[in-house]
C-alpha cells in the first residue's frame with residue numbers, strides 16, 4: 001500500500017491524508033508530554049488505549065446527537081476522521097477545582113464548583129495556552145459570538161455525557177478539554193467536537209479512593225500511566241484484554 005502523506009505531527013498524534021476528500025487519518029503515538037513538552041516520555045501502549053477510548057467517547061457522543069469528527073476506527077492506532085478547520089481554542093469544562101483553576105483561586109483540589117464552568121484558552125504553545133475572555137475571542141476574530149454560544153452548548157453536552165459515563169464506572173470527571181472544528185456542508189457550517197477525548201485531556205479520579213487515572217499520573221510522577229489508562233478502559237469495557245501490550249513482540253524461549 002502506498003505510504004500516506006503526512007500532513008501534521010503533534011505531540012501525541014499524527015495526521016495523514018485520508019482515503020477520500022474531506023477525510024483524514026489520525027494516528028495515536030505513544031508519546032506522553034507535559035508542561036508544554038518540557039517533560040516527555042514514551043509510554044508503551046498509550047496510543048492504542050487513547051485510540052480506543054477516543055473512539056468510545058466520540059461514538060457515544062454521536063449516539064446522543066452531539067456532532068464529532070469521528071468516522072471509524074481503522075486499526076489499533078488509527079482512526080478515520082472528517083477534516084475540520086480547528087479553531088485556535090481549547091475549551092475547558094470544570095466540575096471540581098483542580099490544576100490551574102485551583103492554583104489561580106487558591107482552592108483545594110477537588111472542591112466542588114457551584115456549577116460546571118466553561119473557559120477558553122488560546123492555543124499557542126509559545127504563550128502556554130493562556131486563558132482568554134470571550135471579548136478577546138471575538139475581537140481577534142478567532143470565533144464569533146454565535147460560535148461561542150455553540151461551543152458552550154457543545155461543551156455542556158459533552159460534560160453531561162462524559163460525567164454520566166464516568167460516574168457509572170466509579171470515576172469522578174473533575175475537568176476536561178475539548179477542541180472544536182468547523183465542517184462545511186455546502187454553505188452550511190457546523191461546529192463539531194474534534195481532536196480526541198481521552199485520559200490525556202481529562203482529570204479522572206476514582207470516586208472511592210481518589211486515585212488519579214489521567215495524565216496527572218505522568219505530570220506528577222504518581223506511578224504507571226498505562227496502568228491508569230488501562231484501568232479506565234477496563235472499567236468502561238473498552239478493552240477487556242491486555243491489548244496494550246499486543247504491540248510488543250512475544251519472546252519464546
Ligand code: UDP
Nearest residue numbers: 092098099100101175176177200201202203
Ligand atoms: N488540558 C489539556 N491540554 C492542555 C491544557 C489542559 O488537555 O493544553 C486539560 C487538562 O488535562 C485538564 C483540563 O484541561 O483535564 C484543565 O487543565 P488546567 O487548566 O487545570 O491546566 P493544567 O493544570 O493541566 O496545566
